[in-house]
Amino acid sequence: MVEDIDPTLLEKTKCERKNVLPDLPMAKGNKVIMRVAPGPSGPLHLGHTRVAILNDEYVKRYDGKYINRIEDTNPERIDPEAYRMIPEDLEWLGVDIHQTIIQSDRFELYYDIARRLIDIGQAYVCLCKPEDMRQCKEDSVACPDRDQSPEEANELFDRMLSHDFGEGEAVLVIKTDIHHPNPAVRDFVGLRIIDSVPHPKTGSRYSVYPMMNLSVAVDDHELGMTHVIRGKDHLNNTIRQEYIFNHLGWEKPLYFHYGLVSIPDAILKTSTIGEGIHTGEFSGWDDVRLGTVRAMARRGIQSEAIRNYWIDVGMKEVDIEFSWENLYAFNKQIVDKTASRYFFTWDPELIDIVGVDRIEAHCPIHPDHHDLGCRDHTLTAPLKVYMTREDLNEFKQRGSIRLKDLCNLRWDDGKATYAGNDISVLKEGWKIAHWSPPNSIPAKVFLPDGTIRKGVAEPISIDEQGKVVQFERFGFARIETVDPEVTAFFAHT
RNA sequence: GCUCCCGUAGUGUAGUCCGGUCAAUCAUUCGGGCCUUUCGAGCCCGCCACCCGGGUUCAAAUCCCGGCGGGAGCACCA
Numbered sequence: 001m002v003e004d005i006d007p008t009l010l011e012k013t014k015c016e017r018k019n020v021l022p023d024l025p026m027a028k029g030n031k032v033i034m035r036v037a038p039g040p041s042g043p044l045h046l047g048h049t050r051v052a053i054l055n056d057e058y059v060k061r062y063d064g065k066y067i068n069r070i071e072d073t074n075p076e077r078i079d080p081e082a083y084r085m086i087p088e089d090l091e092w093l094g095v096d097i098h099q100t101i102i103q104s105d106r107f108e109l110y111y112d113i114a115r116r117l118i119d120i121g122q123a124y125v126c127l128c129k130p131e132d133m134r135q136c137k138e139d140s141v142a143c144p145d146r147d148q149s150p151e152e153a154n155e156l157f158d159r160m161l162s163h164d165f166g167e168g169e170a171v172l173v174i175k176t177d178i179h180h181p182n183p184a185v186r187d188f189v190g191l192r193i194i195d196s197v198p199h200p201k202t203g204s205r206y207s208v209y210p211m212m213n214l215s216v217a218v219d220d221h222e223l224g225m226t227h228v229i230r231g232k233d234h235l236n237n238t239i240r241q242e243y244i245f246n247h248l249g250w251e252k253p254l255y256f257h258y259g260l261v262s263i264p265d266a267i268l269k270t271s272t273i274g275e276g277i278h279t280g281e282f283s284g285w286d287d288v289r290l291g292t293v294r295a296m297a298r299r300g301i302q303s304e305a306i307r308n309y310w311i312d313v314g315m316k317e318v319d320i321e322f323s324w325e326n327l328y329a330f331n332k333q334i335v336d337k338t339a340s341r342y343f344f345t346w347d348p349e350l351i352d353i354v355g356v357d358r359i360e361a362h363c364p365i366h367p368d369h370h371d372l373g374c375r376d377h378t379l380t381a382p383l384k385v386y387m388t389r390e391d392l393n394e395f396k397q398r399g400s401i402r403l404k405d406l407c408n409l410r411w412d413d414g415k416a417t418y419a420g421n422d423i424s425v426l427k428e429g430w431k432i433a434h435w436s437p438p439n440s441i442p443a444k445v446f447l448p449d450g451t452i453r454k455g456v457a458e459p460i461s462i463d464e465q466g467k468v469v470q471f472e473r474f475g476f477a478r479i480e481t482v483d484p485e486v487t488a489f490f491a492h493t
Numbered sequence: 494g495c496u497c498c499c500g501u502a503g504u505g506u507a508g509u510c511c512g513g514u515c516a517a518u519c520a521u522u523c524g525g526g527c528c529u530u531u532c533g534a535g536c537c538c539g540c541c542a543c544c545c546g547g548g549u550u551c552a553a554a555u556c557c558c559g560g561c562g563g564g565a566g567c568a569c570c571a
Contacts, residue, residue, distance in 0.1 A: 020506085039571045071571060130569060137567080183495055184496065184565095185566090189569050209569090211571095212571050232498065232564080233564095257498080259499075259564080259565095309505090312505065318563095319498095319563070319564050321504070321505085323504050325503095325505095325521060330521090363530095367534075403530095406530095426529080426530065472531045473532060474532095493532090493533080
């Protein structure tokens with residue numbers, strides 16, 4: 001039955017899942033312009049990759065334009081290194097950025113728009129204390145400054161710009177609807193004053209900073225954004241930003257909000273990581289215990305796996321829990337095809353083998369690609385190999401074991417005794433174990449939980465440095481060094 | 494408290510707009526089997542889900558109402 005069907009029809013593999021993302025409604029003609037808008041508080045982490053990749057997928061599908069907009073309008077939360085690290089991370093993710101915009105280059109633009117909002121009576125300078133302002137919003141009452149004329153507002157705004165006010169003394173507020181049923185949407189701050197910390201890029205040249213709702217609205221319009229995809233946490237920001245679009249008669253982009261992602265067991269907070277690096281708790285932004293993009297790369301997680309994962313998850317508004325398991329499954333699909341196989345023996349015990357003088361072992365580098373050749377080991381008398389303590393114990397208990405690609409052994413008179421090399425013993429139920437030759441070198445595998453697995457590994461080609469290998473019966477790991485000791489970072493089983 | 498969003502198996506997802514072809518898709522996990530010189534990969538089989546209650550209808554995962562549950566926002570952060 002099945003044989004009658006064209007076999008190529010059955011070859012559809014799971015990695016071929018493509019374009020599961022629904023089409024985007026085309027708003028303005030067919031040239032899509034989209035953006036990713038990270039704040040430069042540190043490098044990108046797993047949470048950022050969803051927005052970066054979702055947007056990238058659509059830009060690629062529609063041959064659109066992709067803008068990386070660095071949102072550095074809060075000088076208190078900027079790591080200058082992030083300006084360099086974020087583009088690196090995006091590049092590693094395979095995201096094609098066509099233009100990079102830095103918001104701190106655009107203060108004058110935000111001031112211009114602020115003036116226009118003032119001129120049309122949709123913005124005012126509020127001199128209230130933050131607590132009073134909060135109370136006004138809660139009670140749906142206008143603050144005393146709300147009815148100032150554009151002239152008065154312009155004058156006050158001038159004074160803001162010329163440092164007449166200190167930090168916290170004045171803000172430019174964008175009008176929405178003071179009676180809006182959603183308290184989160186009522187009049188919101190568009191620009192504020194910060195003069196206590198200099199900006200890493202502009203120093204103290206500007207002390208009036210736009211709030212993200214203003215700068216985002218202005219830039220989304222100025223840059224011609226057609227579609228905006230971002231997390232649900234921005235739902236209320238979208239409503240606020242739409243007020244600015246409406247005030248100024250701008251055509252709005254189409255907004256999409258995906259659900260929140262909680263990533264279990266991941267250290268993501270940049271401030272926590274930054275502190276940890278400072279105190280020496282973490283080795284750096286790429287410490288394998290972290291959830292940063294750099295840490296993923298270091299562990300041998302392929303960017304394509306992260307991409308496939310997010311495509312699979314899609315753009316639904318439901319909140320989800322990130323599944324490491326699924327990510328690892330996607331990664332395994334990719335790395336299993338090419339990863340060289342090596343023996344890493346943890347908790348190693350060096351044992352003597354009697355009853356044979358010489359064995360030549362030819363262990364395939366990859367079980368499915370024999371053309372890649374073998375790892376060849378010649379063992380001569382007195383024969384010794386490393387086994388894991390666990391395997392050795394099982395060997396003693398069962399009285400027999402097969403060492404993969406080497407030979408069969410029996411436990412006779414308290415000695416590991418050569419028992420030929422006939423693999424048919426496996427059919428008789430013999431267990432199979434891996435081993436390492438006596439010329440193995442010390443090896444350490446760093447696991448994401450912070451633990452280190454120590455042992456020995458057979459000599460590994462220098463070409464494997466930086467690549468993902470499979471330590472048989474242990475898991476996939478990315479090789480960092482091969483000499484004088486092997487160090488590797490664990491990806492998954 | 495107020496506003497908004499959401500609720501399909503352990504996890505993620507398709508289907509929900511335009512009711513029937515959905516005794517519900519795919520992936521992953523888990524269990525079993527085959528194969529096999531990895532406790533890997535591959536192949537095969539299996540388990541597990543439409544939050545609850547009403548209503549409309551010949552027919553509801555899909556529409557309506559009410560509950561319940563989860564999340565977010567209500568910042569001079571992004």
